[in-house]
Each structure stands twice: as structure tokens, then as C-alpha cells.
Amino acid sequence: MTHPPGVPSGPLQRLRRTAQVFSALAANGYWPGFVRGTIYQGGLKSVCVPFLNCYSCPGALTACPVGSIQSLAAGGRFSFLVLGTTLAAGSLAGRAICGWLCPFGLIQEWLKRLSNLSLTIPGWLLKGKYLLLALLVPLSAYWVGAGGLGAPYFCQYLCPAGTLEAGIPLLLLNPSLRVLAGALWRWKLFALAALLVASAVTFRPFCRAMCPLGAFYGLLNRWSAWRLHVDTRRCEGCGQCAAACPSRLNVGCGANSPECLRCLRCVGACPHRAVAYGFAAPGENLRPAEVSVRR
Amino acid sequence: MARRPAIGWALFAAGVALAGFGVLRGEHQQVLFKAILICLECIGLR
Numbered sequence: 457m458t459h460p461p462g463v464p465s466g467p468l469q470r471l472r473r474t475a476q477v478f479s480a481l482a483a484n485g486y487w488p489g490f491v492r493g494t495i496y497q498g499g500l501k502s503v504c505v506p507f508l509n510c511y512s513c514p515g516a517l518t519a520c521p522v523g524s525i526q527s528l529a530a531g532g533r534f535s536f537l538v539l540g541t542t543l544a545a546g547s548l549a550g551r552a553i554c555g556w557l558c559p560f561g562l563i564q565e566w567l568k569r570l571s572n573l574s575l576t577i578p579g580w581l582l583k584g585k586y587l588l589l590a591l592l593v594p595l596s597a598y599w600v601g602a603g604g605l606g607a608p609y610f611c612q613y614l615c616p617a618g619t620l621e622a623g624i625p626l627l628l629l630n631p632s633l634r635v636l637a638g639a640l641w642r643w644k645l646f647a648l649a650a651l652l653v654a655s656a657v658t659f660r661p662f663c664r665a666m667c668p669l670g671a672f673y674g675l676l677n678r679w680s681a682w683r684l685h686v687d688t689r690r691c692e693g694c695g696q697c698a699a700a701c702p703s704r705l706n707v708g709c710g711a712n713s714p715e716c717l718r719c720l721r722c723v724g725a726c727p728h729r730a731v732a733y734g735f736a737a738p739g740e741n742l743r744p745a746e747v748s749v750r751r
Numbered sequence: 752m753a754r755r756p757a758i759g760w761a762l763f764a765a766g767v768a769l770a771g772f773g774v775l776r777g778e779h780q781q782v783l784f785k786a787i788l789i790c791l792e793c794i795g796l797r
């Protein structure tokens with residue numbers, strides 16, 4: 457069931473880019489919202505997409521899992537629907553959802569093209585997303601304000617996707633919202649600007665250091681049904697996979713890392729055709745999936 | 752590590768079951784109710 461190794465990366469990356477653009481357009485296909493400065497209010501909004509996409513974006517046709525689970529927790533309700541949707545998606549494909557479907561990831565990748573710089577994100581900073589994941593629901597549920605209700609704190613104070621996809625277009629198009637912009641809005645703009653600058657000099661900093669959904673899918677990477685496979689008999693430990701990987705991961709030393717966004721650049725980069733990908737049936741022997749490098 | 756994909760499929764089934772349980776509890780209506788209103792907190796206005 458695995459894809460043959462050694463697929464050229466050009467067609468694969470074009471396919472990935474097409475999937476990213478299609479996903480962004482499909483999830484934000486309510487074009488009247490961008491004219492009127494309003495948001496879609498139809499029944500599709502009861503469905504969560506498996507990636508980060510602010511439901512207050514004028515074009516959003518569906519709900520964001522991160523915003524939804526926090527908003528419901530703020531009202532004292534835990535959402536099994538959102539947990540189940542993301543668990544099903546993550547256990548099926550892991551962070552391929554980040555690499556192939558997330559619109560905000562696509563925006564960061566476009567920004568990365570502006571600069572040849574490629575700064576490394578320190579390891580401790582990469583752990584930040586797990587802290588944000590751990591705090592996401594408890595903070596919204598239990599850090600309550602004067603009215604006895606919590607709030608979607610991650611969206612409120614940190615999420616740059618909401619500022620870019622929803623805040624800026626809504627404030628540009630809707631004068632009645634502009635009067636509400638204050639210190640919090642200025643902080644959100646600053647955070648967004650910092651993130652956009654960081655995106656030009658390092659690969660997808662939000663996804664790798666801050667996104668709680670990316671952290672959740674990262675934890676599922678090692679178990680997911682769709683996964684990378686490394687043939688240790690072919691792997692020479694040359695490091696070409698790490699050189700091609702935008703996150704600088706050596707797939708030969710550990711496939712299906714939580715940090716792997718599954719962009720599959722390593723598949724085409726391996727000169728020994730040792731890296732493959734695909735679904736694995738229950739019980740199917742896919743050895744060698746997790747590898748030790750043959751020297 | 753042949754067990755790992757099997758765990759993945761089991762987690763997938765658990766996710767589908769959890770989502771189904773959520774739908775039975777009417778959570779899709781709660782998600783809809785939240786998502787059809789502009790979330791002022793989400794965009795940094797409140």
C-alpha cells in the first residue's frame with residue numbers, strides 16, 4: 457500500500473501546493489463576506505475543518521476546531537465532536553494535515569520565499585506548542601472572568617491567523633467594528649507582524665512553535681495510518697533528506713517525528729530511494745518503518 | 752513497528768466514535784451557534 461520510493465519531488469510538491477490552495481479556497485469560499493464585511497451563517501458552520509481556519513473570517517464556510525473547542529469550554533461544555541474530528545483526522549494522516557491542507561501554513565510558506573535566510577528555531581521554543589495545547593481547554597474553562605465565563609484565550613491573545621484572516625478584513629470592511637479596536641487589537645497586530653517577519657526567515661514558525669493543533673497532530677504522527685517508511689537496507693545515512701527538509705529533520709534517523717509536517721521533500725531528495733510513504737493496513741508488516749541508520 | 756499503524760486505525764475509529772457521540776449530544780448545534788457570530792475575542796476586539 458506504500459507509494460514507491462524515489463518519486464521526484466517536483467510533481468509531488470506541485471501536488472501539495474495545489475492541495476494547499478484548493479483547501480484554502482474551499483474553506484474560505486464565501487465570497488460575499490469579503491464584499492459586505494459579514495460572515496457566513498449557514499449550516500456548514502456546524503462542521504469543523506481539521507485545520508486552523510478562523511470561523512470569523514468573512515470567507516469561512518466552516519468552523520475552526522481550535523476556536524470551537526475553546527469557545528465551548530468557555531461556556532462550560534467540552535466538545536467531543538471537535539476532539540473526535542481532530543483525533544480521527546490526526547490518526548489518519550498526522551501532520552500531513554498541516555503540510556497539505558492548512559491555509560495559514562500556506563501563507564507562511566509563501567512568505568518564506570521572500571528571503572534566503574533560514575534560521576533555526578531553538579528546541580525549547582518548539583516545545584511551546586505542547587504547553588499551549590495542554591493549556592488550551594483548561595484555561596478557557598477555568599480562568600473565568602467577572603461574568604463567570606471563560607474565553608478563547610489562545611485566539612484572543614495569540615492566534616495570528618484570526619488577526620490576518622478575520623480581524624483585518626472585517627475591520628477594513630465593517631466601520632462599526634473599527635470603534636472597538638483598542639490595546640488588545642494593537643497587541644494582536646504586533647504579534648501578527650512579528651510572526652510574518654519570522655515566517656520570512658524561518659520555515660513556518662507558527663506551526664512549529666505555537667500551533668496547539670499542530671502539537672496534537674505531532675503527537676499522533678508516530679501512530680498515524682498514513683506515514684513515512686524508511687528502508688534501512690537502502691539508507692546510507694548520507695543526510696540528503698535532512699538537507700532537503702525545511703525543518704532539518706533526518707528522516708533516516710527517525711521517520712514520523714512529531715516535528716515532521718510531511719511535506720515529502722525527503723522522498724524525492726533521497727538518492728537511494730529509501731524513503732516512501734503511504735497507508736498501512738492494520739497488522740501489515742511495514743518494517744522497516746522506524747529506522748536505525750546503517751553505516 | 753507493525754503495531755503502530757494498527758494503533759492509528761484504532762485511534763481513527765475512536766475519533767469517529769467520539770465525533771458521533773458529540774453529534775448525538777447536539778454539539779454540532781453548539782458549534783454552529785458559536786461560529787455564525789463574529790467572535791470579537793478571536794479577532795482581538797474584546
